[in-house]
Amino acid sequence: MFDWIKQNIGSIAVLLVVITIIALIVVFRKKAKKKGKSTCGCNCSSCAGRFACHNYKQEEIEK
Numbered sequence: 001m002f003d004w005i006k007q008n009i010g011s012i013a014v015l016l017v018v019i020t021i022i023a024l025i026v027v028f029r030k031k032a033k034k035k036g037k038s039t040c041g042c043n044c045s046s047c048a049g050r051f052a053c054h055n056y057k058q059e060e061i062e063k
Contacts, residue, residue, distance in 0.1 A: 005012070
């Protein structure tokens with residue numbers, strides 16, 4: 001078991017870094033969405049997919 005770990009320590013380290021980066025991205029996007037910020041970097045009022053991101057009321061859409 002320890003021999004396998006020694007032989008693959010580089011791959012294991014890279015995998016852990018990638019998993020950490022993905023986890024940080026997910027956490028950042030969830031926090032931004034809770035704050036009502038755009039997570040895609042564009043203007044939500046002109047976005048065709050704004051209904052998937054935000055809960056707009058009909059009155060807000062017609063304004």
